[in-house]
Amino acid sequence: MRFLARRLGFLLVALWAALTVNFFIPRLMPGNPAESMMATFRGRVNPSALHALEAAFGINSHQSLVSAYFQYVNNTLHGNLGISISYFPIPVSTMIMRALPWSLGLVGVSTVLGFILGTGLGAVAAWRRGGALDSVLPPTFIVISAFPYFWVGLLSIWLFALTLKWFPILGGYTETANPTWNWTFIVDVLQHAVLPAFTILITSIGGWILTMRNNMITVVAEDYVKMARAKGLKPRRILWQYAGRNAMLPNLTGFAMSLGFVISGAILVEYVFNYPGLGFMLLQAVQNEDYPLMQSLFLLITVAVLLAIFVSDIVTAVLDPRTRIRS
Amino acid sequence: MTLLRPLGRAARGSLTFLRRDKKAAAGSIILFVLLVITAFPNWFAPDDPAAEIYKPGVGLSFSHLLGTTSFGQDVFSQLIVGTRQSVLIALIVGFFCTVLSVGIGITAAYSGGLVDDSLSLFTDVVLVIPTFPLIIVITAYLKNASFWLIVLVLVVTGWSYGARQLRVQALSLRNRDYLLAAKARGESRWYVIGVELIPPMTSLIVANFLGAALYAVLAASALQFVGLGNINTESWGTMLYWAQNNEALATGLPLWALAPGIAIAVLGSALALLNYAFDEVSNPALRPVSSRALKKVGA
Numbered sequence A: 001m002r003f004l005a006r007r008l009g010f011l012l013v014a015l016w017a018a019l020t021v022n023f024f025i026p027r028l029m030p031g032n033p034a035e036s037m038m039a040t041f042r043g044r045v046n047p048s049a050l051h052a053l054e055a056a057f058g059i060n061s062h063q064s065l066v067s068a069y070f071q072y073v074n075n076t077l078h079g080n081l082g083i084s085i086s087y088f089p090i091p092v093s094t095m096i097m098r099a100l101p102w103s104l105g106l107v108g109v110s111t112v113l114g115f116i117l118g119t120g121l122g123a124v125a126a127w128r129r130g131g132a133l134d135s136v137l138p139p140t141f142i143v144i145s146a147f148p149y150f151w152v153g154l155l156s157i158w159l160f161a162l163t164l165k166w167f168p169i170l171g172g173y174t175e176t177a178n179p180t181w182n183w184t185f186i187v188d189v190l191q192h193a194v195l196p197a198f199t200i201l202i203t204s205i206g207g208w209i210l211t212m213r214n215n216m217i218t219v220v221a222e223d224y225v226k227m228a229r230a231k232g233l234k235p236r237r238i239l240w241q242y243a244g245r246n247a248m249l250p251n252l253t254g255f256a257m258s259l260g261f262v263i264s265g266a267i268l269v270e271y272v273f274n275y276p277g278l279g280f281m282l283l284q285a286v287q288n289e290d291y292p293l294m295q296s297l298f299l300l301i302t303v304a305v306l307l308a309i310f311v312s313d314i315v316t317a318v319l320d321p322r323t324r325i326r327s
Numbered sequence B: 001m002t003l004l005r006p007l008g009r010a011a012r013g014s015l016t017f018l019r020r021d022k023k024a025a026a027g028s029i030i031l032f033v034l035l036v037i038t039a040f041p042n043w044f045a046p047d048d049p050a051a052e053i054y055k056p057g058v059g060l061s062f063s064h065l066l067g068t069t070s071f072g073q074d075v076f077s078q079l080i081v082g083t084r085q086s087v088l089i090a091l092i093v094g095f096f097c098t099v100l101s102v103g104i105g106i107t108a109a110y111s112g113g114l115v116d117d118s119l120s121l122f123t124d125v126v127l128v129i130p131t132f133p134l135i136i137v138i139t140a141y142l143k144n145a146s147f148w149l150i151v152l153v154l155v156v157t158g159w160s161y162g163a164r165q166l167r168v169q170a171l172s173l174r175n176r177d178y179l180l181a182a183k184a185r186g187e188s189r190w191y192v193i194g195v196e197l198i199p200p201m202t203s204l205i206v207a208n209f210l211g212a213a214l215y216a217v218l219a220a221s222a223l224q225f226v227g228l229g230n231i232n233t234e235s236w237g238t239m240l241y242w243a244q245n246n247e248a249l250a251t252g253l254p255l256w257a258l259a260p261g262i263a264i265a266v267l268g269s270a271l272a273l274l275n276y277a278f279d280e281v282s283n284p285a286l287r288p289v290s291s292r293a294l295k296k297v298g299a
Helices: A002-028 A033-041 A047-057 A065-077 A092-127 A132-144 A149-163 A183-220 A223-230 A235-273 A278-287 A291-319 A321-326 B004-020 B022-039 B075-111 B113-128 B131-142 B147-158 B160-174 B177-184 B189-197 B199-225 B236-245 B254-282 B291-297
Strands: none
Touching (some): A002 A065, A002 B113, A002 B131, A092 A132, A092 A278, A092 A291, A132 B254, A149 A183, A149 A235, A149 B199, A149 B254, A183 A235, A235 A291, A235 B131, A278 A291, A291 B113, A291 B131, B022 B075, B075 B113, B075 B147, B075 B189, B075 B199, B113 B160, B131 B199, B160 B189, B160 B199, B189 B199, B199 B236, B199 B254
16 A cells, blocks of 8 residues: 555656646747747737637736646646647647547557567577577667667668558558548558557567566576476476566566657657657647647656556556565 | 776776677777767768769769769768767767766765655656657757757756666665775765775666667757757758658668668667676676587586
């Protein structure tokens, strides 16, 4: 219980920090960028929306910083994120809900797949110490981890979409397709998802392989694994049910920590593939100087990462009693 | 003189280390070559990288090793001259991140109590907030951020992982007998930290420097690629930006877009290989073993 309270407390502190950072960034920037944004959009949006924006970014308002801050926190907590400028008059929350499923699908599936595959490969590599997998995988993935995500995306577009023409180049689905739940559309969406998902998978899997291998090497040397061998258990059973289970625990914590990293990469992958998710929308908002949309996307991505970290902390604690006792 | 002896020993030790460890040796050689290119780009680059003086869109040839851009610039020259920015970002951001990590991580561990609690909380919060979206938001407001602004943003967002690792390591050393002995001798706080606490952590500190440098290279090139750096400077990231905006891949100029990515990956791999090698120094169990050696010990 105490553990849960601590993690919940940390989640709240982190959420508050993200909210506060989000509030102060536009106000701390030199030359008031929000004001130049307003100048661009004056006349294009209606006066009441303009007024709401002024309040949100602290322009021309006689409100004190403190009361503006509380108003902002109150608005955000009620899901009132303001109005997107580039898609006026659609509210930011509607825009975000449109993009969210694409990102959740793409990033969610490829991250979970990467975690499972990487953890499995790492375990096997360490189990057959000095074998083929063990000597090939670590150096290969050390090198691959140094490739920029977006560049791997460019390379796979060039190779698989432009040269070999196996997959479509851009987007989440064919523009002319009828976006309903029918078989052709689902196949179309899957075809469009293959290359971006492959890009995320190939660049993130190395981390899981290397950490799992390193954990596993430590665990295999433990007495209880020797005991299991001495009992004459099948190697496969020792590998997965004795050693693998314990070696996976630090990887689960690592899963939480590196999630932010994967999300960062996914933003660029979506950008390269014009994939209609949150990352692509974030960079488009940047290019259109749509600051309300940009700030809300930053906040949403941060909240998603923080919640995922919280969940994986809880899962780790359920699986590993030591973490509960230690704190 | 007493201080010089460990330095000499360290130098000799690192030479043996390089000879034994292939990963470290490969990483060092690549890094050395890139440093030479950074210092003397004119020895290697045949042309002014910005000059639009050639036939646009030429493929591989002897006069243009990597072809030309659709503006008629020499891709190879751009690649050579662009080396400097990536290498400098890596070294400078890596250095300042390490200074912050060591300062904050070790202060937290050494002080303990309330200082430790608040510094650790601060570190953890910075660590969990996803860095790249934050950098995007900040640089979006800064508009064509200069080199030093990008360095500042990357340092502010990049120190936390190292600080956490170093704190844990320092905590495990804090109550060792030799540290307690130094305190009992009445040595000053700075002596204990600088002479007794930090030296055993060197390999971890170096690994952190390399990790931060790798992060800086990748993040900076990504920012420049999406047009959030200064797009008129010569760097690998801006090469990718111009290649992407002129559809280099679709117009049959793949080298323009692929070459800078490979260059980033070469620098990145050098840092990652060295990083991994230093990990193996601090944890000998991870070192590669040949199956023959395993058979010999009967495992």
